[in-house]
Amino acid sequence: MIKFDNVSKRYADGQEALSGISFEVSRGEFAFITGHSGAGKSTLLKLILAMETPSSGQLIANGVNLNRVSKTQIAHHRRQIGTVFQDHQLLRDRSVYENVALPLEICGYQPNDAARRVRAALDKVGLLNKEKNFPEALSGGEQQRVGIARAVVNRPSIILADEPTGNLDPELSAEVMKVFQQFQSVGVCLLVASHDAALIERLNCRTIVLEGGKLLADQKLRPHA
Amino acid sequence: MSATKRGNDNPNQPRLNRNTRAGQSESFGDLVKLHRRFARGSAIRLLQTPASSLVTLFVVAVALLLPALMFGLNSNLASLLAGFQDSAQITLYLQDSVSEADGQKVSDDLLTRNDIEDAYYVSPSQALDEFGASSGLEGLLIEMTANPLPGAIVLTPSDVSSSAVDELARQLQELSLVDVVQVDSLWLQRLAAISNLVNAIGSVLSVIVILGLFFVVGNTIKLAIENRKAEILVIKLLGGSDMYAARPFLYTGLLYGLGGGILATLLQGIILATFNSNLEVLMRLYQSDFQLRGFGLMSSLLVIVAGAAISWTAALMASLRHIRAIDP
Numbered sequence: 286m287i288k289f290d291n292v293s294k295r296y297a298d299g300q301e302a303l304s305g306i307s308f309e310v311s312r313g314e315f316a317f318i319t320g321h322s323g324a325g326k327s328t329l330l331k332l333i334l335a336m337e338t339p340s341s342g343q344l345i346a347n348g349v350n351l352n353r354v355s356k357t358q359i360a361h362h363r364r365q366i367g368t369v370f371q372d373h374q375l376l377r378d379r380s381v382y383e384n385v386a387l388p389l390e391i392c393g394y395q396p397n398d399a400a401r402r403v404r405a406a407l408d409k410v411g412l413l414n415k416e417k418n419f420p421e422a423l424s425g426g427e428q429q430r431v432g433i434a435r436a437v438v439n440r441p442s443i444i445l446a447d448e449p450t451g452n453l454d455p456e457l458s459a460e461v462m463k464v465f466q467q468f469q470s471v472g473v474c475l476l477v478a479s480h481d482a483a484l485i486e487r488l489n490c491r492t493i494v495l496e497g498g499k500l501l502a503d504q505k506l507r508p509h510a
Numbered sequence: 511m512s513a514t515k516r517g518n519d520n521p522n523q524p525r526l527n528r529n530t531r532a533g534q535s536e537s538f539g540d541l542v543k544l545h546r547r548f549a550r551g552s553a554i555r556l557l558q559t560p561a562s563s564l565v566t567l568f569v570v571a572v573a574l575l576l577p578a579l580m581f582g583l584n585s586n587l588a589s590l591l592a593g594f595q596d597s598a599q600i601t602l603y604l605q606d607s608v609s610e611a612d613g614q615k616v617s618d619d620l621l622t623r624n625d626i627e628d629a630y631y632v633s634p635s636q637a638l639d640e641f642g643a644s645s646g647l648e649g650l651l652i653e654m655t656a657n658p659l660p661g662a663i664v665l666t667p668s669d670v671s672s673s674a675v676d677e678l679a680r681q682l683q684e685l686s687l688v689d690v691v692q693v694d695s696l697w698l699q700r701l702a703a704i705s706n707l708v709n710a711i712g713s714v715l716s717v718i719v720i721l722g723l724f725f726v727v728g729n730t731i732k733l734a735i736e737n738r739k740a741e742i743l744v745i746k747l748l749g750g751s752d753m754y755a756a757r758p759f760l761y762t763g764l765l766y767g768l769g770g771g772i773l774a775t776l777l778q779g780i781i782l783a784t785f786n787s788n789l790e791v792l793m794r795l796y797q798s799d800f801q802l803r804g805f806g807l808m809s810s811l812l813v814i815v816a817g818a819a820i821s822w823t824a825a826l827m828a829s830l831r832h833i834r835a836i837d838p
């Protein structure tokens with residue numbers, strides 16, 4: 286589903302954010318990406334979302350060759366991906382409901398159909414009672430959960446999440462992970478960048494460790510889990 | 511939501527299908543509803559910045575008004591010309607040797623030409639009577655032994671444009687019995703020339719105005735896009751196409767064009783009303799009840815529709831250009 290083949294990313298200022306990364310994540314797989322701040326986690330997710338293009342190496346996600354994509358292909362590609370952004374990326378002048386409905390609106394869903402899906406997604410993250418609020422009136426954790434609801438509302442085939450539990454307490458984090466695991470169980474491929482060692486430990490998922498842009502380790506599941 | 515409900519052998523294909531299905535299953539009513547929502551959103555945004563929106567609206571209106579007034583003035587001139595068509599006269603003074611019967615025959619022959627609307631013969635004695643009546647010198651004329659006036663034929667050309675009248679006069683000069691051809695419609699020809707000039711100015715102005723509208727609307731859209739850069743960025747990150755992100759701005763352009771067109775027709779109504787009250791005094795001196803007419807329904811609609819079309823196109827070009835530049 287996602288295949289990195291010796292991928293490097295050098296930013297315009299010469300900063301080498303990723304170098305020689307190779308790994309593969311298949312459908313129905315749930316993988317964490319960890320590493321210190323600046324290790325290249327966000328860059329890796331941005332490559333998959335076609336926000337950046339690889340400097341070298343081959344990257345294929347969801348059947349799309351991300352080394353060479355047209356504008357229309359990018360737009361279509363992104364509609365198949367649910368993304369939780371590190372900085373939320375919520376629209377301040379739209380309500381929680383409208384924010385979560387945005388991916389459906391983009392795909393041209395009928396309002397009735399969209400309304401059911403939005404409510405269901407908000408229910409999953411426990412924010413059904415806040416649908417009329419505006420993001421500024423929400424706590425950091427609540428904003429984060431709106432971002433998660435928006436990422437899953439369109440039933441994507443890939444979910445990318447950048448520090449989705451950074452502002453959440455352990456219980457809420459566990460809730461969010463349960464939502465993610467539901468999607469995993471129906472074949473969605475999940476890549477979650479996280480610092481949260483305890484959470485990663487508890488979930489016992491595949492873990493890709495980055496260090497200074499290099500792939501330090503790719504730990505599969507512990508057999509006894 | 512029911513992620514669990516979805517059978518997922520090939521998560522790519524079903525999703526593609528589902529998205530197109532969602533798109534296609536929109537009924538016409540849903541589409542109308544969707545567009546109405548976008549239009550309302552754009553209108554609300556315009557109202558949120560009333561001052562700058564009004565300025566733009568006014569500029570659009572004035573830009574549309576200038577060529578519209580020109581064409582309006584021209585159509586008034588044209589109708590004025592048509593009203594005076596009768597007075598576009600050509601007088602043929604016949605040679606002294608021509609008898610009354612021959613003169614009448616020439617006149618009747620001329621009537622068969624289709625570039626001549628009307629022709630009648632004035633015999634030398636009729637001419638003398640008319641002259642006497644209009645000059646008040648009847649008494650004096652009775653004393654005269656010989657009639658010094660020639661016979662004449664008074665013509666009304668079918669086409670009063672100056673070139674047509676000139677050509678007709680040239681042809682008539684060739685007739686054997688004709689002595690002098692006198693065109694009485696020089697001022698009318700001047701008016702026609704002025705009408706042509708006004709028309710030409712209107713055309714040039716239209717081109718300038720279209721370019722100007724592109725600039726004004728384009729710039730307004732550019733500012734609006736800059737203000738909503740964050741939103742466009744998010745839309746693009748979620749897979750919205752440039753066209754999708756441009757949609758609200760197209761409505762903004764459309765609203766400016768419609769509003770500007772309506773304002774322009776209102777303004778021209780006010781301007782004409784002001785003009786007419788002054789014109790009335792002038793026209794009374796000329797014993798005419800001529801009045802400048804407004805655009806009329808069709809022309810007003812044309813101004814509004816043209817304004818909307820130009821403004822929408824300008825918005826389309828500007829928004830696609832500036833949205834393309836926003837790259838996540």
Ligand SMILES: Nc1ncnc2c1ncn2[C@@H]1O[C@H](COP(=O)(O)OP(=O)(O)OP(=O)(O)O)[C@@H](O)[C@H]1O
Pocket residue numbers: 296297298300301302320321322323324325326327328329371
């Ligand atoms: N747009 C950019 N231009 C230049 N350099 C960049 C850019 N974005 C990231 N970098 C650099 O690339 C490296 C990796 O950044 P990245 O954001 O991927 O780290 P990260 O692992 O997500 O860190 P964090 O845990 O703090 O979010 C950093 O050294 C950063 O300075």
Ligand SMILES: [Mg+2]
Pocket residue numbers: 326327328371447
């Ligand atoms: Mg990061």
